Amino acid sequence: DAGVTQSPTHLIKTRGQHVTLRCSPISGHKSVSWYQQVLGQGPQFIFQYYEKEERGRGNFPDRFSARQFPNYSSELNVNALLLGDSALYLCASSPSGGGPQPQHFGDGTRLSIL
Amino acid sequence: GQQVMQIPQYQHVQEGEDFTTYCNSSTTLSNIQWYKQRPGGHPVFLIQLVKSGEVKKQKRLTFQFGEAKKNSSLHITATQTTDVGTYFCSKTSYDKVIFGPGTSLSVIP
Numbered sequence: 001d002a003g004v005t006q007s008p009t010h011l012i013k014t015r016g017q018h019v020t021l022r023c024s025p026i027s028g029h030k031s032v033s034w035y036q037q038v039l040g041q042g043p044q045f046i047f048q049y050y051e052k053e054e055r056g057r058g059n060f061p062d063r064f065s066a067r068q069f070p071n072y073s074s075e076l077n078v079n080a081l082l083l084g085d086s087a088l089y090l091c092a093s094s095p096s097g098g099g100p101q102p103q104h105f106g107d108g109t110r111l112s113i114l
Numbered sequence: 115g116q117q118v119m120q121i122p123q124y125q126h127v128q129e130g131e132d133f134t135t136y137c138n139s140s141t142t143l144s145n146i147q148w149y150k151q152r153p154g155g156h157p158v159f160l161i162q163l164v165k166s167g168e169v170k171k172q173k174r175l176t177f178q179f180g181e182a183k184k185n186s187s188l189h190i191t192a193t194q195t196t197d198v199g200t201y202f203c204s205k206t207s208y209d210k211v212i213f214g215p216g217t218s219l220s221v222i223p
Contacts, residue, residue, distance in 0.1 A: 043157065
């Protein structure tokens with residue numbers, strides 16, 4: 001069975017642009033979460049979506065938004081990119097949205113802002 | 115307030131030596147999860163602890179949850195080069211998942 005898949009694997013953008021990152025969860029998983037990981041730090045929680053609704057939000061500005069589709073895949077959008085948005089963006093899926101569950105991570109999208 | 119702390123930040127051990135990383139919270143934890151991230155890879159789930167004083171073992175790895183549910187530890191017996199990576203603890207709080215800063219383990223062959 002395929003794991004969590006993310007696209008693209010790498011992306012280079014310039015300041016002020018916007019970006020869309022995509023994630024497909026493990027088959028049967030209905031919850032998707034997004035994380036930002038800066039080199040040398042732990043993943044920082046951005047959003048959790050379950051059944052197409054936002055279930056949790058981290059301390060990120062409104063430039064960050066996300067959505068989940070009927071097939072449970074998800075997109076993370078970031079507007080007005082800043083240099084500080086350069087990071088590895090990880091998507092994780094879990095079977096449901098209820099209570100603490102193991103997060104199954106994809107390989108991430110490496111975003112570089114010039 | 116909601117953070118989890120981990121010590122040490124880095125640990126270099128000789129292959130065969132033991133290794134322990136500690137995770138601490140100022141507030142009571144309903145649960146704690148441990149993940150391992152190899153260099154260049156993504157975090158991989160290891161275990162979840164939910165009960166006070168709980169101890170779980172996976173081969174050479176031993177996980178403990180403190181009696182007061184404010185701390186946890188991961189102990190590796192007789193480290194191997196395959197244990198290299200960063201070990202993160204995380205907690206779920208009000209629909210947010212909070213990861214610690216991690217302990218980076220290097221194993222010298």
